[in-house]
Amino acid sequence: MMKVTIDEYLEDGAYLCRYYNDNFKPIRDLRYIARANIIDPDYKTTPALQSLLHNNKQQPKSPGPGQFDIEVMLHKGAEAKDTAMTLQSTVDIGGKVSVGRSFLRICSVDRGTINAISQLDAVRAIGPVIPLKLMNYFAWGDIQLRQATADNDFQGTSGEQYMGQGEVVAIADSGLDLGVLQNPHEAFALQPDGAAPAPNRVLTLLDAVPEYLKPAGYVPNFTDRNGHGTHVAASVLGDGLFEDVGHIRSTRGTAPRAQLVMQTIAVPWGGEDGGVLPPIDLRDLFLPPYQEFHARVANNSWGEGDWVAQYTYGDGPRAFGCDTFVRERWDHVIVFAAGNDGTLKSETGAQIGGAVAAKNIITVGATHSSRNDSYPNLVAEISSRGPIRNDVHLQHRRIKPDLVAPGVKLVSAKSRHEDMTACGD
Template sequence: MRGKRHAALIGVLVLSLMVGGLPTGAKQQGERRGDLEIEAREGFSLDSRSKAGGETDLVVIQFEGPIEEEWKEEIEDIGIELGDYLPDYSFIAKLSEQGDEKKLKRLSFVKRVVPFYPVNKVAPTLRKSLGTTDEVEVAVIGFDQQVDMNRTLYRAASEESIGDVDSLQNARHISLARMSGEGLEEVIQSEDVIAVIPMPERKLHNDRAAKIIKANKLESAGFTGKGQIIGIADSGLDTGDPDDLHPDFTGRIKSLYAIGRKGDASDLDGHGTHVAGSVLGSGEASDGQYQGMAPEAELVFHSMLTEKGYLKGEVEDILGEAYEDGARIHSDSWGTDDNGDYGLDSFLFDQFLWEHKDMTALVAAGNQGEYGYKTIGSPATAKNVIAVGATENDRPDVGGDEADDPDTVAGFSSRGTTKDGRLKPDIVAPGSYILSARSSVAPEEEFEELFDQYYAYNSGTSMAAPILAGGAAQLRQFLLEEKELDEPSAALIKAMLISGADDLDEDMRLQGFGRANLLQAIETDFVDETDGLVTGEEATFAVEVYERSKPLAITLAWTDYPASLAAKRTLVNNLDLTVTAPSGEKFNGNDFFRYPYDDEVDNLNNVEQVWISRPEKGLYTVSVKGFNVPKGPQPFALATTGKIKEKGGGQHIEQGKLHDDKRSDRYADYSFRAKSEGRLRVYVDWNNHASLSLTLYDSQGDILAIKEIKKRKSLVLPLPEKGRYKIRLELEDGPKVSYKLSMSYPE
């Protein structure tokens, strides 16, 4: 029964993203196209500026190399507070005593300590306003995430130079403020401020004529989004009355929030209703003909459009309420046209997704493609979202030359890279001439063309993102029901979509990793590694390839720690993907463009792929290494069109309780056999403030190491040879504790 269901699913999913008759094949001709630099030169990711600005207690500490947890602990033991991470190998820090800098410079792993001057805090686009009477609207970011930035602003700036100030509810170290350039100059002198950036100007991402798309019926396979809850933030939803909505949403609304206009979630623009129809419209008003991608999913909707026509809402509130209501997929077809910048909304998306690693957010790339490269806007520039560009549809009879080549990226679709050189969009999906639900309260002029009273045409990356969001819900349902995963990570869904994508032989700055193909995505093999890696740690896998006729794709993805808004580059935790072919040839992740394919190492992106158009048959060795993990451990996901045969390491996960009633209950012993020399990694989490220690014994019972365990931090110990070992986890202080222990070792 399960096999028949899977076969039926494959049959219908062939069509699900190849809407309107898109072919399942794609051009696969040698190397990827594009000219991307994936290896940034190491150094401070700060502007080189003069030392104007006087004394400061804020400094940047640069380490000798990839950051070890012990180095951070040693600095914190001195009493120095570490703030945001900056590439490469650096932290902003606050000195508390006069001799702190000398103490730092005596540490063997500290390369240099330099002042973090006020001018380093200001975004380049704001610097021309410094000291003037010009009024600016800004976001001010604080050093300490626990400190309310509002108080800092009122202390730092004079009353006449600062206007409205409002803290973000769920990120109180960030304040939104209106102030003069003179106030801006005053604010950046504060040691509690580390960055000031422009406020985002959000807009809906649709601007091309649209005609038609038919979302496919997936009921026969049973994967229709049933049991999935999808969040959308947009202009509004039809009438805004849950009891009197477009028929395609009847019984589908779990929550409807009006945040742009209090008490009014109606869609006067038409954009939000159209987007929601593409995601999960049931097709009720068309006898099931014009369904969304996940026609049985439920909807959590936030109406953002204000009476003045702009979009209002805090990212943390929108995502947080959707998450609390059960949404694990979120679709966002709006953003700021800020030419590849990592703006405030990008940071806020990354922060929320880092804290909720099972939430997948899909964001429209924008519609500025006609202006060339680096036109993608925030929040699509966030590291942890899936940024979706648009391809043409296959409807030349209604769309003319804007819908006559499904293997072509639409001319309006915004291009990468981001300002710091990262590859965006991640993926593309059909976005021209899309037919979807029509808001009954939006005027006719808001649509490019009407179909009937219930449906209308629109086009843009706004239309591509919800199509893929519905597809992601189908994929997630597949993982829960067919693969029996409890909480598939967003990194896994991203890796599977990217490994399954069709290469269109377009420049990767246009197509990302290709056009989504759900059929190929569900056929990938995968690993969803939740414990993660620390600096210097490595996980290996064996992947077998049985045929040469299809490209081999191996994709590594991880949800990265949010970047500092003071940094020029955004990658924090840097993992490296290396693949060794049966013949011994090596490939580095994202080294696509110039032979050899193992001479450049990506230190910009949190998605890496090895893609081989005509692979050798045989066994490939896949390595994932934690090159630099300053905010770890770093979980990751791996998805491949090959077959994962084995994991190159043993792993035990144990749970238990320790208490001080009896001596024997104060510790627990676990044995394991390492098949080669290497390293043991132990990760322990527990439920209170107890102190634990770990002792490592060899096969003779001799003690090799005794270490204090740090809560939620990995401990790495050398194993000098193959053989049997034992570890003892012991309660040092506290009456009792419940713990979960994970250990990995060579096998």
């Protein structure tokens, strides 16, 4: 009797299965089976890592010549801790090993070690560690959906049903303002007319940097020193006033009645292009706000950055984590910024990959805006383009981004932290 477990549907009628026998003839004799083969260890090395190995390139933030930091993704059902112990007893992996839910991160390994790791049956894929960065340093979105002087009446039935009332949004970013719930930013605790304080709509501040990625001396810190998290949060659900050429105007995010769960994923000293450390398996990022605070929307304005042009859907566990989370929880929406690499040259002419290429999320690109007589119907030059890269079936490249929205020249909230390093008009 054959025992076959289907782990995953790939594409074009192909399935990833576990077969508990070494005789493939009974399967191959089935009339509806075209091919049945063991996964070749060479196929476990992702295209991004193959590019580094075959062209003698160094990965971003390389540990040294001929050395690579890698992420090892495991097959369904494989225990990460057991796999790590097996590797440490059979392969000279040398560097530091971090154990996640369904993956391992191994630092400073060479080509021979990578080949040895690929021989292990529990290993599904091996890819390079790609540094992440925050996405809004060119432009963070034109959120002046309805701008008016302070005495304009924003109340009433018109549009109020689309203000996000009763919804909770989880935002993973660099922190929020001063990082103190008892001293909220006006954008999250002010009435539209500014006359009286409103209830603080920030439910909680969470440290979302996983233990296995925390650098030495790490201390949870929710303050927003570079302004990115505060700016993004206000563009989503802020509600406040600003001065514009001598006039006090009101500006709102897209859901100014929603509540916020802010997850800090960036270390304060990381800078613009580093220090973004969310869980590698993104299910561990989305689950706490979903379970504990009933968040049904997750906003992410960060990604793989400059290297993403070479990054396919399967090059890391992040896209898989997104798709799995939504497939298991149909009431949850994950939103990712497409990125700011539209001017980056690539062999495919596209720049979307990694988590942003996930199937079950909404990937949002940027257009110009109506502010300062710009052109809101034109896609911004800096907005990352699709389709996604797929080296296996080039004719089946999935279209991304899913939609575009104004993303140039904005008004949003500014972090009040004295060391704030980024823009925040």
